[in-house]
Amino acid sequence: MTSDIPDEYTQVTARVHADPELCYAVASDIASYPRWADGVATAEVLTEDEHGRVLAAKFAAEAVGRQAEYTLDYDHTAAPAMIRWTQRSGDITRRLDGSYRFRSTGESGPGGEPVTEVTYELAIDLALPLPGFVKRRVETKIVRAALDGFRAEVARRI
Numbered sequence: 001m002t003s004d005i006p007d008e009y010t011q012v013t014a015r016v017h018a019d020p021e022l023c024y025a026v027a028s029d030i031a032s033y034p035r036w037a038d039g040v041a042t043a044e045v046l047t048e049d050e051h052g053r054v055l056a057a058k059f060a061a062e063a064v065g066r067q068a069e070y071t072l073d074y075d076h077t078a079a080p081a082m083i084r085w086t087q088r089s090g091d092i093t094r095r096l097d098g099s100y101r102f103r104s105t106g107e108s109g110p111g112g113e114p115v116t117e118v119t120y121e122l123a124i125d126l127a128l129p130l131p132g133f134v135k136r137r138v139e140t141k142i143v144r145a146a147l148d149g150f151r152a153e154v155a156r157r158i
Contacts, residue, residue: 009098010139011121012147017109018154020102020116024080026154027100030054036153038145039063046071053079056088063126068092095125100150113158120147 016023026032031054033043039062046056058071070090076083084099101119109115122143 009121009123010136010143011119012140012143013117013119014147014151015105016116016118016151016154017111017113018116018158019114020104021080022157023100023102023116023118023150023154024083026150026157027083027102028053028074028076028079030057030074032153033059036149036156038149039142041067049076063092066092070096072096090127092127093124094127095123098122118147118150120150122146 030043031045033040040059041062042058042060044058045054046058047054049055053076054074056071056073058069060067060069062068068091070093071088072085073088074083074085078084080102082099082101085097087093087096090096098121099119101121103117103119105115105117107115120143122139124139124142126138
């Protein structure tokens with residue numbers, strides 16, 4: 001199976017014992033990110049749509065040993081199968097684009113709960129000069145930590 005993820009994105013996929021709707025609800029609850037997303041210190045919702053979905057949010061987070069501030073714009077067009085974001089502005093990042101994708105596997109977990117395949121993808125371009133292999137290592141660490149935190153938050157909400 002070929003991926004529709006561009007090469008510049010780092011991605012990690014995991015199976016979560018919850019339905020895609022709950023997974024989407026966790027990912028789209030931007031205000032809760034400081035509680036479960038590793039390194040996110042603050043998440044301020046700037047605008048929402050008529051359904052209460054976040055359209056823009058400002059963050060402060062730990063990044064490569066520094067505090068980074070950035071603003072993301074969110075796209076819910078494919079909800080609840082996906083939430084996508086693009087960076088509007090950032091102090092040490094020029095790009096911080098990504099998405100969560102949710103696909104039901106049609107399987108059931110040990111307790112009969114649905115199983116969802118969750119893919120987290122991220123593309124980062126730092127304003128700081130870093131060798132390519134270091135940048136890729138930072139991206140991989142971020143996506144793995146984000147997916148681990150996401151899985152724990154989904155389990156907490158069940």
